[in-house]
Amino acid sequence: MKTKPMVHKTMKTKSNNSRRNFMYYIKRDWQLYLLLVFPIVIVLVFKYFPMAGLIIAFKDYKILKGFVGSEWVGFKNFAEIFSNKDFYRALRNTLTLNGLDLLLGFPMPIILAIMINEIRTLWYKKINQTLLYLPHFLSWVIIAGVAYQLFQPRTGLVNILLRNVGLEEIPFLTENTHWVFSYVLIGVWQSMGWGTIIYLASITSINPELYDSATIDGAGRWGKIRYITLPGIRSTITIILIINLGRIMGSSFERAHSLGNPIVKEVSSVIATYVYSAGIQAQKYSFTTAVGLFQSAVGLVLVLISDWISKKIGDEGLL
Amino acid sequence: MHNINEFRHSNYTKGKIIDLAADIFIYFTVGLLALLCVLPFVHVLAKSLSSDAKVTSQLVYLIPKDFNLKAYRSVIGDPSMIRSLWQTIKVTVIFTALGMFLTVCAAYPLTRKRLKGRNIISVFFIITLYFSGGIIPDYLLMHRLGLLNKSASLILPLAFSAYNMIIMRTSIQSTVPDSLEESAFLDGAGDIRILVQIVLPLCKPIIATLCLFYAVGRWNAYQDSVFYITRQPMYLLQHKLNLLIQTTNTTLTASEAQPDTVTNPEVIKSACIIFATLPIVIVYPFIQKYFVKGVMIGAVKG
Structure with a gap:
């Protein structure tokens, strides 16, 4: 009775295991991740968004239609x-x-x-x-x-x-x-x-x-x-x-x-x-x-x- | 090494003379180039402190003639100038504080080896050194966020510098022993407490250095002010100065033709240049060696 769930646990897929590990890391180092949130958000918004904005080079960008709504024009x-x-x-x-x-x-x-x-x-x-x-x-x-x-x-x-x-x-x-x-x-x-x-x-x-x-x-x-x-x-x-x-x-x-x-x-x-x-x-x-x-x-x-x-x-x- | 050199040369007078000639040439050339780097500023300073009449009759070279502070008084007396100055100071201070905050927030966690995803996050930041959206995507983002004509557009986009983050990270790694942080961690201190109470106090010099990097960079840049700011009162000082120099260049002959102008535009311009240069020149002696170090750390990373 006691050994059965143990076996069952290790038999479970590895991804499940690593997911629990991941949560474990988040829990242990949450303060570090919290610190990282600030620069990550700033970099995402002010550096990566403009990189994504480069797609308008292949569009006919209209301010009113926005990045997504503007028409594709290829090259x-x-x-x-x-x-x-x-x-x-x-x-x-x-x-x-x-x-x-x-x-x-x-x-x-x-x-x-x-x-x-x-x-x-x-x-x-x-x-x-x-x-x-x-x-x-x-x-x-x-x-x-x-x-x-x-x-x-x-x-x-x-x-x-x-x-x-x-x-x-x-x-x-x-x-x-x-x-x-x-x-x-x-x-x-x-x-x-x-x-x-x-x-x-x-x-x-x-x-x-x-x-x-x-x-x-x-x-x-x-x-x-x-x-x-x-x-x-x-x-x-x-x-x-x-x-x-x-x-x-x-x-x-x-x-x-x-x-x-x-x-x-x-x-x-x-x-x-x-x-x-x-x-x-x-x-x-x-x-x-x-x-x-x-x-x-x-x-x-x-x-x-x-x-x-x-x-x-x-x-x-x-x- | 030096002794051997001299010993050898004492036997060959010809070699000694050539060596002396080379020395004179090198000392002279380097000195001359160094002078060329400051004399222009000395001239502008002299002009700004001279009377209109002497400048107009082109008698001012490196020493002020008819010393007076009238030009500075009219620069400081110009409300739009003061507003630009205030705007620049405000932006520079907030920018520096925010930049430093973000740099520490990014650098410290990345020094912790136990942090999962450390490498990926690191690459996420460093990519920004090599790739960017460029002028127009940046501009459109400001537009979408409604930041045009707001001070935030001069603060947020440049606030994080991956370059400074690398310097900070390297410096934390070399000044704070791993064992110190690990033992505090095992004693139950949280990471933020370790950062604030142990790491930051030990890193004061590098923090001061990076603050200067941020502040000088912000003080000197005006490109984003040209792109994002269209309302005159919000222009940064450098932007305003640029406008002043540009407009008087094109209308130079016209303004010279008017004898009733209160002050010679050249004198006013000189005073403005010195006015904008002064803060940098004041901090320059203190910051120079840190910047040199920064170049080296930055070079090592590559």
Whole structure:
């Protein structure tokens, strides 16, 4: 009599058993689960709902009909993207600006980190690092504000100085080509200091004995940089490069929006600002959602490709 | 290592000279780049503290001429500016508090190894680092929830940061010994009590750091203000500043042509820039090293 129910219990299906276990865990750790409820709800509503909202890229979204009620249109919105001139302009500008950013902005922190690493006077190093990190902490609005104070025609400091030494003014922010380079160089200026942190940390982790033996072998300073420091931070460089390549389709709304002005509209409209004006301002919701989805899909593919390439050439990948 | 270096060089004067030249070059270049990072701000500060006349006649470089605080007085005297400032402070404070609350609520349970479903929940949070709905789905959500033109739209969507959660989790794991929590748990203390009485007091430094991350991030961002807020009085300070800079750029020649303007727009703009920069610059010396640490923790996770 006593053993029978026991046998019966163990014979019961395993799922029943684990369900009781699950309730047991909930009961034991209910306080932990309670804590988790708050962030889970917030993340669900404000991060996952918008992800689900991406379906309107395949619909003809009407505010009154809502997400579910709006009609399916398949890939019509995507087809429309590629016949839209403004989109092409935004895409072209995004790729041009990001390409130049990568070209000029990517090597700068590496060079700077190596130079900072060569400074042996500790206080001088500290002061310079503090100053170099500063622009990272300021908003694009402030940076743009300062940029206009410096580079504006007539009243900008740099143009005043140029005039004072008898040179002609340069339309840094008011002529298309000049604006593109100003945009890129301001970006390099803003991020070069901050970008060194990761490389400096990477340099610190290089085995110091390598430098000692190189010294004994007669390597000079340049030799040590060339044969020890650079190979030592190679994997970090690769990872940062992969991350940057993945971002080549991305665009910072704030940077383009605050540095741009109506005169240079032709070159300053990037995907994010285009989505804002065509989506939020002109209310083409489905179309601009498709643009955003296209942008992130291409970005993802780019990350995967560059990761694959870096694994092929023998570096460690990111993923 | 250093000694060997010098010993070697003492035998080769040529090498020593090259080394010295390299040193000079490096010290000079790095110093110059560092100066380039602050001089623009010094110039703007000087402008904001100078008289209209001196700025108009373009005599102000790095030192204020005819020192005065008139521009700041008119910035502070502008009610819409003060309203924006107040709105920004309010949003930043609530945002930081809520962000910190959510971060702790997510991070602490995920450090408990006995928690069932720990990995799945963790992935649930971390996915948000890599995928998002994007501008329009976010906007439509705000619209559906009726949060457009409400401060909540500037607080709730960004309040949870998976990045900060990872930092918090890593830091709890490394500062609070597992045995301490387990023994308190076995003694019958509830998890929330352990969190409040043991874990949080031990994690004060990281909490302070993450609060600064949240606060600085919120203070600087204005994208969501542009997207979600259309009523002028509710603009965040950065948004308002952006508007100010943009409008005077386009109408610059017009406003310059009017001699009766009370203050040179350039001076007002400078004062506004400094006004919005000041809070960051004040906390900057304290926060810098924590941010550097944050970069490192964030990098380790990948």
